[in-house]
Amino acid sequence: MANYKDIFSLVQSLGKGERRNLHILANQWGRQPLHLQVLEELYRMESLDMDRLRQKFTSDDRVIQRSIRKILEVILQTRSIFEPGPRETIAREIADIRFLLEKGASGLALDQIDKSLAGCQQRELFEEQSQLLLIKRRLTGNIRQADEEIGKIDILHRNLISYLSLRERIKADLEDNRTGKNILCIRSILADELLLHAKSAISVKAEFQRLSIRFRIHNYLREYESMIQDLEQLRTLLQANAEILDETGSELLEHSFILANVYIHRMQGDRARALMHSIEQMELFAADLIARRFENYSLTQLGFACDFGDASAGNAVLNLIDRNFNRYANSISPLMQRLLLFMSAKYLFYRGDFEQADQYICKIMAMAAVDQFKEFVPFAKAIQLLCAYEIGSFDEIENKTRSLQRILASHDTQQVIPARILQMVKDCMRQVKNARPRILNDFFQGKDSIAASEFHYFDFDLYLEAKLSTTDMLSLAEKRVNTQAIHGRPAQLG
Template sequence: MMSNRFTDTLFQLIQSLEKAEKRNFKLYIKRSSGNEDLKIIELFDALDKLTEYDETVLLKKLPSIKKPQLSNIKVHLYKQLLSSLRLLKSTGSIDLQLNEQLDYARILYNKGLYVQSLKILEKLKEVAKTHYKFNFLTQVISWEKKIEALHITRSMQNRGEQLSMEAVEVNNRVDNVARMSNLALRLYSWYIKNGHARNEKDEKDVKNFLSDNLPPGAHFQTGFYERLYLYQSYCWYAFIRQDFLMYYRYAQKWVDIFNEQPLMIKVETGYYIKGMHNLLNAHFDLRNYQGFENVLKAFEAFSTTELAMHHDNHRIQTFVYISASKINQHFMLGTFSEGLKIVKGIEEKLQEYSLYIDNHRLLVFNYKIANLYFGAAKYGISIDYLQKIINGNVEMRNDLQCYARLLHLMAHYELGNFDIIESLIKSVYRFMAKMENLTVVEEAMFKFLRNSFKLSRQKLKPELEKFLQSIKGLEKNRFQTRSFAYLDIISWVESKVYQKPLSTIIENKYLQQKKRIYISG
């Protein structure tokens, strides 16, 4: 669960500040304010020293501020902090720069300097077009139309007709982008709530949703944002349906449009980071070992650039996605024990970034770390991490809730806790059935587990071999691959049949594929 110590919005903001930002704020206040702002400095310093927000403790540290005054002073401090940050960060954000210039155009207009205002607006239009900022263009054109309608500027003949045509064109672009971004967001929300498609009904639902909401001619759009949201939509669509080849193709397209237009990496850094994350996931799902390694190296190199480090959000997102990918790489290679060495560092960073990390991300990390411990045969610790998910928010990521319970069951099986296995099987089976999460693979799994702990060692091996053959036949079935994406059940059963550690089984698969690629190459 996320910490409750960051509940006050002003306290959150101050805790998020870096040393340079705090120093800049103090200088800003000295330059722009008088003695009346001494109280907000006192409040700032007091909040900065608190480890958690407690109003009673805060007021004791501020004898000059009475309780009835506190609310207004907090509001004033919050506004001043945002103003100082806006000045500090404006050079690193095209949106802030555009808005600043638009403010200048408004000031000149209000001074009666219409032609000067129009000159700024004209320059703004070119910058906004270069960066595909169509929402902003609507504001600029609106101001140009207002000036032309209210004043005789003699700036150009047929100006009204030209501005009207520009407004129609820009509005059409904005409408297309809005529809495409809505589609991408809703498909992503579908995945966050439900996970992968569980059956033909889910498959049909998501197909119908895409066809009903895809704007006409979406595939023929050439604009950056139209293509970006189209590729995002198909990424989520393919990922939900577990069409991992399609997922890879569209994740690659997503990253490629940024590589085609490097300027947009600076404008939409967050989307570039998310695209790299999805491309890594796609390589992971397809077990493209070399492709995964190449993209991870490129992503790590990007994470050290000034652009990636400039904003808290970008720095934290790259940390989250690179950390998850490093764990995934250990899953691919079977190096579970090696992977455990990075867990402490990841958890320390998650704690440091607790203000920013949402419950969904924590849920995913707990599941990945539990898998690392399971693969390293540290089943008791794996259970501890799984309990954090099982006892957490059931409404979030139904699929992970289900597979956490299944892995929890498998860990108890490995520990030989047969006295509770039967009740656990019934409990997990009921939960997964209720969530409509049972596939043929899980049904076979429950059947095997239910019978296996009653069998002698001699009789167990033939049952294991039979179980292995039955689930290997399902490996290519798209509705069953969801089970293998969350739990490498086949490798686990193989470890039992061949009496080898799970890590050895997975490592051998990696080495065999590497050898095949080398021979074919």
């Protein structure tokens, strides 16, 4: 009953402005609910009279008690008219607690402190949690217990800061991977980080960061089986701690796409398909896809479709891009926009839709600041020439051939164009006056006539991981690698 007395005292202490805010809120709801009718009655009372409330509203004590408790929530709602984030929410709750203490409602303030402490612990807001414990210590006088709890929070806070700092150090090392000298350093950091984990109790969020660091290091070291284990541990951790999903789910998606690209480049089609399917089944995928990972998902699926001739995956992602590209173009970096269009054109070319592929390339070339796409211009021009050749636009072939020859003369062709496409271009140039060659008729039947080891491709993992909007393309040119994988299945040439 003490809390009900506190609420009654709180209602009686409200000023005219505070009561006006309550009435504005009530008018927005239309018909007044019971708790607001009870509130009006409490205004008129000189002392809390439960019998009067039963007589006027209902004889059920539980309904009256719920209504009185609801009044506190309504009063606190009037103090905020926006939807804050987690940190702003706790800051407002602390302000509410101080408001209650000023009004003398110490019992209500203590209840609100316990509620806010639970929210801080769930969101790992350590500084706010310490503030609440200090208020509670002054309110209850239990200094020793509060100091012990604050000490534990400080340890968790320091550990989290250490892990975040460690993560930044490792990310810097991963970006400077032009030589192999950092491998020993990274292994040393990984060992130190594991030792720190073994000696200290850490929070769930810090554990996620630890596993995330391991994944990035194993990706850098190309230890793919360890990456699989790291990713599985990350997913298990999130399934057991759904409260950190909003903050960490996007990073889990990023790691999943990196591993999917590893499978694609190693020609492990079944594993890539299974991982992409599991990504699509993730609880956060639908909401997070368009907001933050639309381009990563689309590039991964297009790469899969090109490498394995998967028409269903390719057609599905083309529909996704067509529906969402213009809508979300402002949130996608200019280079990523061009890559999405380029990979779409590449897939359409492999599929045999030459006219549509040519339209995509023309759209790329018409976009402003095409120099941001300069690393891919030779490849795009080569596809455009082959499309004109296949369509039979012989009037355009001569101009396109001359344009491509100038570009090839100023580039290392083995670096900028896959060998299979380069072979097609050379064949096209030789046979301009002859019958068109059969270039890709057998693509989706999976017939190969050239050894996989002859090909080069762009390592799209580097682009996805380096966040293309802030990466220097010239430095990425140094990071290209040759592998045993095909970026697109070749077909027999005529």
